[in-house]
Amino acid sequence: MREVWMLFVLINILYILEVLLIVNKKMRYLSIFLILFFLGCAADEEMDFSSNSSEEVSTSNSNNTSSNNSTSSSSNSDSVINQNFECGNGYYYLSRPEPLESDDTHEYFEYGWQSSPPVCVNVYQSELLDGRDEKLKISMDWLKSNLRNIIPINVFYIDQFNASEESKLQHDTDFCNLVSEPNELDDCIAGNADSWGDRSYGGGVYGRYLHKGADLMIYDDAFVQDEGEDSGLIYLAHEYFHTFQTGHMFYFEEKQKFGIRIEDEVNGVPLPFLPIWIGEGGANFASISLMAKQNLDFNHYEQAVRFLNQAREAMRGSNSSFSLENFESENTRINDEYYAYDGGFMAHVYLWHLNQDNFKKLMIDFYSIFAEKYKLNPTDGWKDAFEETFGLSLEDFYSDFNAFMRLDKESQVAIIKSADEWINSSWN
Numbered sequence: 001m002r003e004v005w006m007l008f009v010l011i012n013i014l015y016i017l018e019v020l021l022i023v024n025k026k027m028r029y030l031s032i033f034l035i036l037f038f039l040g041c042a043a044d045e046e047m048d049f050s051s052n053s054s055e056e057v058s059t060s061n062s063n064n065t066s067s068n069n070s071t072s073s074s075s076n077s078d079s080v081i082n083q084n085f086e087c088g089n090g091y092y093y094l095s096r097p098e099p100l101e102s103d104d105t106h107e108y109f110e111y112g113w114q115s116s117p118p119v120c121v122n123v124y125q126s127e128l129l130d131g132r133d134e135k136l137k138i139s140m141d142w143l144k145s146n147l148r149n150i151i152p153i154n155v156f157y158i159d160q161f162n163a164s165e166e167s168k169l170q171h172d173t174d175f176c177n178l179v180s181e182p183n184e185l186d187d188c189i190a191g192n193a194d195s196w197g198d199r200s201y202g203g204g205v206y207g208r209y210l211h212k213g214a215d216l217m218i219y220d221d222a223f224v225q226d227e228g229e230d231s232g233l234i235y236l237a238h239e240y241f242h243t244f245q246t247g248h249m250f251y252f253e254e255k256q257k258f259g260i261r262i263e264d265e266v267n268g269v270p271l272p273f274l275p276i277w278i279g280e281g282g283a284n285f286a287s288i289s290l291m292a293k294q295n296l297d298f299n300h301y302e303q304a305v306r307f308l309n310q311a312r313e314a315m316r317g318s319n320s321s322f323s324l325e326n327f328e329s330e331n332t333r334i335n336d337e338y339y340a341y342d343g344g345f346m347a348h349v350y351l352w353h354l355n356q357d358n359f360k361k362l363m364i365d366f367y368s369i370f371a372e373k374y375k376l377n378p379t380d381g382w383k384d385a386f387e388e389t390f391g392l393s394l395e396d397f398y399s400d401f402n403a404f405m406r407l408d409k410e411s412q413v414a415i416i417k418s419a420d421e422w423i424n425s426s427w428n
Helices: 002-023 025-062 074-079 132-146 165-179 182-195 207-212 230-248 262-267 276-292 300-315 339-354 358-368 370-376 381-390 394-404 409-413 419-424
Strands: 106-109 119-123 153-158 202-204 214-219 257-261
Touching: 106 262, 119 132, 132 153, 132 230, 153 165, 165 182, 165 207, 165 214, 202 230, 207 257, 207 262, 214 230, 230 276, 230 358, 257 262, 257 370, 276 300, 276 339, 276 358, 276 419, 300 339, 300 409, 300 419, 339 358, 339 394, 358 370, 358 381, 370 381, 381 394
Parallel strands: 119 153, 153 214
Antiparallel strands: 106 257, 202 214
């Protein structure tokens, strides 16, 4: 608008001067002087405007708290925040903010939600859920208050068998907006369309959408099983712990920042490596712990024994080469059971049996040092974290635990903590 106004004024001045020239040719020199004077003023004004713009950029950059290879400022971080964010209205960030700092291996981020990560529960067609959505929300409130997470959680809850096509599409659109880039949205939605009725529960976060928080997928069939509605909350607790695990894989405690490994980003590695038996066995272990402390119609001790029985069934007919180590990167189903889940659970029970202090280490401490260990040793950082946390070599642990799992059932049941011990255990 300023340029248009200047042009308008210039045209009018030229018109007036032309009239003056016609009336009196002696005004020629005066007209030339006035034109040059006006153009000079316009040029000065343009220069002053450019100077103010540079000053604003410089001031914005001065607010940057980065070190090393800094690439960000508070202004461009603010520009990618959803200023109208609330649960049900998109996600906290519209896109990934620039890193605050970087080094040879990682880019580091400090997110606006870190002081109070939001937990949003997205419910689709609540009239189909018979109040179970309220039960889920109460349990989520308890989980976030008692095992504080460090990243936002986006829960997606739907009846995958009876929901309308419209609700299913909205569910997948919301989910894909979380995990995908805008140009990938249609492919994400289309890729999930045929899986309704056969979907599994899930939870966690990848580096590419860490800024928007974790997903937690739960379906109503979890709550309509023979054991009763409360028993279905164990799946919620299991997936919640996955969000806890994966969030900490990126979090550097000393920096109080999240770090994403540059090489992982280039190679499309979604998150640092964690053995399946730790990831799934740890989530089974945590789910018993979390269920035990809520006032629920659920027998957590019986569930722990059930996990043992399933681990024993997976081992049935195996030879001496059968080892927990085989389930670091494989989730093989054996005799209709998954040893990574149930044998992994018993591995956690075994570690707790070795030392009472290991309960907190299993729930918190191992994950608190994970990012630092992974940075130093991307191939085996999890092993370094394990050995430092529990004070024993991984090789010795595998050997001792494999031998334990070949004992009789009575000896194995004997190390499972009592119902009260699960209730009274503490990760604080």
